[in-house]
Amino acid sequence: MRSAGAAAPREPGARMEARAEKGEEGEGGRITAQLLKASTGEFALESILLLKLRGRGIADLGCLGDCANLEWLDLSGNAISQLGPLAALKSLAVLNLSSNRVCSLEPLGSCESLQSLNIAGNLVSSLQQLQCLTGLRRLESLRLRDALGHLSNPVCAAGAYRSALGDMFPGLKAIDGERVSGRGSELYQLCKDLDSSLGRCPAAAAAEPPRTPKPWVEEGFWELRPARRSSIIEEAYRQFSDVLRECRELGQRADDTIAQAERALSVRADPSSYVF
Structure with missing residues (x-):
């Protein structure tokens, strides 16, 4: 007989759920259909378009x-070293494999739709290991190093690896997050050159007090100036003034006449005897 303080046994479903959670989060975990459906809410694996499994201990x-x-x-952020299953993902466009244990990229050569690949923080030691990606015609962004995240690959120790990547992948528009061609590359290079120039400035020049800013336009530029009027406009104004004065005189005469008529009519005893 079980004591009152003893814990009740878990249901079979609960034990399976616990094992699934342990498999999902444990070191050396394996991607299963249950994990994929639980992470995306999709009932069919073919319906999954976007998948994020960051830092799950997956190997x-x-x-x-x-x-x-x-x-x-x-x-x-996992422990992945073998990429074999990725070869079947023909629609994959964006792949982030940063901070894993990958050294062979061969399966990615079959990902014909791949446009952006991040493999910073792995074990790629030579440019030869990247040769398998040269057939990816849509590849535009390749990252082997992430300075902000302090992630790199052994191949990045060679100072000229970026220029070599540019020769291997002429279609790349960004290497390690830096634009090398396409929209924005000219601005990026200009900013980079400007930063280099500012870095070479002597400290004394940087310590100079700022000069008083000068206006962009001459003093009085924004003041309103009287408009120039032609002789035709002057004559039109004069004629209009004359007509206006005549109208005022006619109006005054009319007012005087009406006032005289009202005074004359007001002296009659019988209003009904008005004669017009």
Whole structure:
């Protein structure tokens, strides 16, 4: 007989849920259909378009390749080393694999729709390991290093790796988050050159007090000036003034006449005897 203080046994469903949670979050976890459905709320893996599994302790991609229509995938901050299931993701456009244990990128060569790839913080040690990606015609952004996140790859130790990447992938518009071609690249280069120039300025020049700003236009530029009037306009104003004066005189005469008529009519005894 079980004592009153003993805990009741868990239901089978509860035990399965606990194991699923442990598998989802535990070190060396594996991606399962249950994990994918629980993370996205989708009933079918083919319906998943966006998936974020950041920092879940995942080491095995499991059935991820069954998400045939997946377009956006974030697997950063895990323990992934093998990318085999990703080869089946033909619609994948954005992939974040930063902070993992990847050294071989071969499966990504089949992701023909891939446009943006972040593999900062992995184990890529040579440019030769990136050769498998040269067939990706839509690839525009490639990140091997993230200065803000302090993430890198062994290959980044070579100072000329960025220029080599530009030769390997002429279609890239951004390397390590910096624009190299396309819209915005000229502005980025201009800002970079400006920063370099400011960095070379002597400290004495930086200590100079700011000069008094000068106006953009000459003094009095914004003051209103009397409009220039032509002789035709002057004559029109004169004629209008004459007509206006005549109208006022006629109005005054009419008022006087009406007043005289009212006075003359007011002296008659019988208002009904008015004669016009």
